[in-house]
Amino acid sequence: MSSVTTSLAPAAKVESATALPRRAISLTERLLQVNLWLVFIFFYAPIAVLIIFSFNSGRVVSQWEGFSLAWYAKLFSNRDIGLALYNSMVVAGVSTVISTIMGTLVALGMERFDFRGKLSMDSMLYLPIIIPDIAMAVMLLLFFVQAGQLLARIGFGFSLGLGTIILAHVAFNISYVAVVVRARLADFDKSLEEAARDLYANEWNTFRYVTLPLIMPGILGGALLAFTISLDDFVVTFFTSGPGSTTLPLRIYSMVKTGITPEINALSTLMLLASMVLVLGSLALQRK
Amino acid sequence: MTAVPVSKIELKPTRRRVETLQILGLIGPTALYLLLFFVFPLLIVFVYSFLKRGVYGQLVWEFNVLNYVRVFDTLYLSILWRSFVLALLNTLVCLVLAYPFAYYIARVENARTRNLLLVLIMVPFWTNFLIRTYAWRVILANDGPINLILLNTGLISQPLQLIFTNFAVVVGLVYGYLPFMVLPLYAAIERIDFSLMEAASDLYANGWQAFRKVLFPLSMPGVIAGSILVFIPSLGAFVTPDLLGGAKTVMIGNLIQGQFLTSRDWPFGSAFSVLLMLMVLGATLIYFRKGGRTL
Numbered sequence: 001m002s003s004v005t006t007s008l009a010p011a012a013k014v015e016s017a018t019a020l021p022r023r024a025i026s027l028t029e030r031l032l033q034v035n036l037w038l039v040f041i042f043f044y045a046p047i048a049v050l051i052i053f054s055f056n057s058g059r060v061v062s063q064w065e066g067f068s069l070a071w072y073a074k075l076f077s078n079r080d081i082g083l084a085l086y087n088s089m090v091v092a093g094v095s096t097v098i099s100t101i102m103g104t105l106v107a108l109g110m111e112r113f114d115f116r117g118k119l120s121m122d123s124m125l126y127l128p129i130i131i132p133d134i135a136m137a138v139m140l141l142l143f144f145v146q147a148g149q150l151l152a153r154i155g156f157g158f159s160l161g162l163g164t165i166i167l168a169h170v171a172f173n174i175s176y177v178a179v180v181v182r183a184r185l186a187d188f189d190k191s192l193e194e195a196a197r198d199l200y201a202n203e204w205n206t207f208r209y210v211t212l213p214l215i216m217p218g219i220l221g222g223a224l225l226a227f228t229i230s231l232d233d234f235v236v237t238f239f240t241s242g243p244g245s246t247t248l249p250l251r252i253y254s255m256v257k258t259g260i261t262p263e264i265n266a267l268s269t270l271m272l273l274a275s276m277v278l279v280l281g282s283l284a285l286q287r288k
Numbered sequence: 289m290t291a292v293p294v295s296k297i298e299l300k301p302t303r304r305r306v307e308t309l310q311i312l313g314l315i316g317p318t319a320l321y322l323l324l325f326f327v328f329p330l331l332i333v334f335v336y337s338f339l340k341r342g343v344y345g346q347l348v349w350e351f352n353v354l355n356y357v358r359v360f361d362t363l364y365l366s367i368l369w370r371s372f373v374l375a376l377l378n379t380l381v382c383l384v385l386a387y388p389f390a391y392y393i394a395r396v397e398n399a400r401t402r403n404l405l406l407v408l409i410m411v412p413f414w415t416n417f418l419i420r421t422y423a424w425r426v427i428l429a430n431d432g433p434i435n436l437i438l439l440n441t442g443l444i445s446q447p448l449q450l451i452f453t454n455f456a457v458v459v460g461l462v463y464g465y466l467p468f469m470v471l472p473l474y475a476a477i478e479r480i481d482f483s484l485m486e487a488a489s490d491l492y493a494n495g496w497q498a499f500r501k502v503l504f505p506l507s508m509p510g511v512i513a514g515s516i517l518v519f520i521p522s523l524g525a526f527v528t529p530d531l532l533g534g535a536k537t538v539m540i541g542n543l544i545q546g547q548f549l550t551s552r553d554w555p556f557g558s559a560f561s562v563l564l565m566l567m568v569l570g571a572t573l574i575y576f577r578k579g580g581r582t583l
Contacts (some may be wrong), residue, residue: 025506031388032388032391032392033392034391035385035388035392036389036392036393036405039385039386039389039409039466042385042463043408043409043411043412043463043466044412045427046412046420046423046424046426046427046463047412047415047420047423049423049426049427049433050419050422050423050426052428060431061456102317102318102321103318104320105314105315105317106314106315106317106318106319107312108314109310109311109314109315112314113311113314113315114308115311115315121315121319124319124322124323124326124327125318125322127326128322128326130520130568130569130572131565131568132521132523132524132541132564132565132568133526133535134524134526134541134544134545134561134564135333135522135524135542135544135561135565135568138307138544138548138557138558139329139330139332139333139561140325140329141548142329142332142333142336142554142558143325143329143332146332167325168325169326170325171321171322171326174318174321174322178318189517204313209424228414232417234414234417234418234527235526235527239548241358243480249416249418252416252418252419252422253418256418256425256531257423257531263394264419264422265426267414267419267480268416268419268422268423270475271415271416271419273414275414275415275416276411276414278414279414
């Protein structure tokens, strides 16, 4: 990529040196285009390699030995991956429902009311997004271990597992949902609510029939964001999981750690497809 | 959270009580949840960082600052320094790649093409982070495509050691965080009135001068926002150095993980987590002070 890193400076130099500014500009232009293409190649080459070699019949990643769906077949007969996918879906599903409800409520409260302590609430709401994954993971691990020991003394012991993963995911997902819903509420035409009230709708009916439908795209967008983040999360899950609660990213991690197999390529291709469908769906929703 | 409404107009006592209840109902659940599962764990890490590890990895309740003193050990200082340098290098490479890229997109006249180019930069970003990193492990491997092409063309006679090096870590980081740089840069450059560039060249500024004196200063908010958005998460990176790096490319994230899951020195790992959070919060404060709020 070294040719790209210097693309700006030589372009400018040539431009000042030549007597024909028009030609010089076109050279800058050309270098900009080269950079554009190189960035796109940089972005798509790894994905292309994964997809192409998921259909390779051989085991070696760099040698093409013929088209085959063998790795997909192997993937579908792998029960560990099936279980991991199920766990991931449970974690993402449950944490999305909880964080969407709480995130939407808190967004309404923050946008509509002024109260003492609003600033500290604001920072408490933004911090989980800013803090690095690894720090969040570590603090939740410590918390769950301490709480587990404390509760075990009074007979309510628990161990790390799907439950703790869900609690941890809700802790960061509330913030993401709240940010998306608040953005929707911020450019919301308040006169519509006033109109409803002028027409003798009570507060609940105004919310139910005016506010809620209007912010629905924001809520759904927030829920989809939470779902994808939860499905994608590795670091926090890694620290808050226990035996038997392996999610898909954890499974992929241990597969990658133990060695490269084309089975991961097949899995990656399928996940790529799934996340494309999810994201395009969410874009379509937000456009409404 | 004390949920007392700050009323701008005189409210009837009952109306006021209703509003207090509404605020409690809306904010209360999240406030309680985050206090329990975020603020409280944060305090625990802070307290742990001042405790001691026992001989068997157990916790000893003895207040001390030795964990923070140990950070100044050359081994740990070198890890801190490396994390900082790799994160900074990542930020610079992202900036150099993303700037001309964003500039090019910002000047595309057709709005649909422009949006398409922006979406195209986001597509790889939607896939699992582990898989994106794993892809580079495949590409940079000793028997991977890059080495294969170089060997077949006769440019090298032996495979290059690309994987498990600092180079691989930076490539992985750039791949992971480039969109964070492109988007704010695009937002900043797109707002610039390009006739100012023409004015500069009318005043006999050459291309480089026009860039340095006009374009770059005007795009500064985007440069700062993008740099912070790339720098912060790469400072705490864990997956990238873990999968693409080796023993010599350990970053803060790996160090923390090691202290918690391998050495079982939780107090020392906590001290490093606290340091990492302080560094990140510092960078965030700079971001807000430099007007990042607007982005």
